[in-house]
Amino acid sequence: MDVEPDRLIASVLRIAPPEPPCRPIHLTAACSKVSSGRYKVTRSKNKPLTYEQANPPHYLFVRKGFNSFNTSNLKDGVRPSESAMEDMFIRKFISGTWHNMFLSEVIIKRQLNMIRISGIVVRNILPRKMYFLIGYTEEMLTNWLQCPVKLELQTTDSREDVVFKYI
């Protein structure tokens, strides 16, 4: 016959057909309680998330990119801890200098002896003030980190441009 006898008997007797033999295993706890990098859904569904925030950390290098580009964590890489501390300092400094103006994460790229900082900024202040902030940031960071620091910003009008979804 073209149908398996078990399935035929099951269909005649109106019982559930037997499952094919398999032994599944739990790869995570029965209820995964991982909550790192995940945002809680609101009742009114009006909390905006950027693409970066919407994808949890296990999507890194799959759907997400990195925020920091350097060679310190390669095999036989030099100064990994110093680079990490400098990155943390740069991010704190930028978040304190540019009050609520960075819409994206701060991207830090290290090339030769230079540090290039990128990000998306909202245009809510005068261009003259923005130029001052760029110069101030570059000058202060160059002095503290002792290497050329260059800001490469992209600006946008509204905050809705970076919103990926609302939860």
Next chain:
Amino acid sequence: MSRIRLIQLGSSCLSKANFQNICSSGFKAPAARGLQVPADPTRRQRPDLLYSRLELELRAHDPAVLDSYVTFLQQAARHLGVTTGKLWEPPRHYQRLSLLKSVHIFAKHKVQYEARTYFRVLELLRLTGSTADTYLEYTQRMLPEGIAMKVSRHARESLPEHLSQRPDQSESDGKSA
């Protein structure tokens, strides 16, 4: 172009004194303006080193960026007339860490991290020292962020004097006796 200018400036910022000097300098010879003086062709230079091969070992976290940079290296070699040897991929290396998830106690709950390193090695054959310096300067300035390059130079030297001449006859007689 801005990238190259930044490297020449280094970490020093334009102080007020420097700025005033530049403004008031007017026309000056290149050396006084702080630019490099071109080499005097009449001055005797050391003979160029000859390299039998140059090995460029590249390491990165992202194999796609590595592949695209290798394409750029091969194109640059073609444009500058440099012979490329083999290109091969040593086995990748994954560094895995299992660390405690919590700051205090809960040793049963761990979190795992992984750092992946991908390799490529490109061989360049039969270069002179100046060609090698030019090629490496160009390609290293264009290194993408996140790629590391290690250069192994294999130079050819003439036999040293103490090996190319026969030792003294009297010395060898004394030792054999």
